């Protein structure tokens with residue numbers, strides 16, 4: 001194994017079967033370099049969005065880029081120039097870097113159950129964009145979200161009770177779905193998930209003059225999407 005590495009999910013002529021595992025010649029792996037400051041500066045918000053869309057298409061096709069993490073760790077050790085910051089739920093079924101086929105040094109990820117906005121998340125977004133140069137903010141909700149189910153059902157437990165208050169405005173706004181106001185109502189859960197993303201996007205603009213100004217100047221863009229756990233597809237809603 002000295003000159004080779006073992007990866008899963010790969011398929012190429014460079015593989016050979018060996019005692020139940022697949023060996024890959026390391027010299028044949030396309031190594032994706034970590035983004036440099038110059039490359040980051042040259043990207044527009046629209047180009048970053050297309051990079052994320054293309055990465056998600058590869059994820060859906062199960063065609064993830066092979067990455068040599070040991071090289072990427074060394075390349076990014078001194079500085080980072082990521083393309084985007086993604087706000088996601090903490091859900092273990094939403095592996096954000098994989099979903100966009102991204103590796104070390106590629107994207108910032110902020111996570112909180114229910115992917116809502118608070119001062120700490122806004123500070124993280126301001127750091128990622130104004131200080132570290134990311135060009136895109138993506139609010140990424142997901143279908144079948146436990147936090148949204150719990151908020152709809154009015155769950156109360158420890159610190160969860162207060163946390164779920166952040167999702168209540170999205171429930172209040174969701175008036176299109178017919179049927180019971182419970183997490184059993186899939187249409188309602190879907191509508192709340194989308195509204196929760198839209199409200200987060202609105203709050204970024206309303207509560208951060210710094211980010212609002214960057215959007216006005218075209219330096220960054222803010223997008224919203226919902227991840228479908230059945231298909232792996234990121235559906236952009238705004």
Ligand SMILES: [Zn+2]
Pocket residue numbers: 089090091113114142144145146147148
């Ligand atoms: Zn969730």
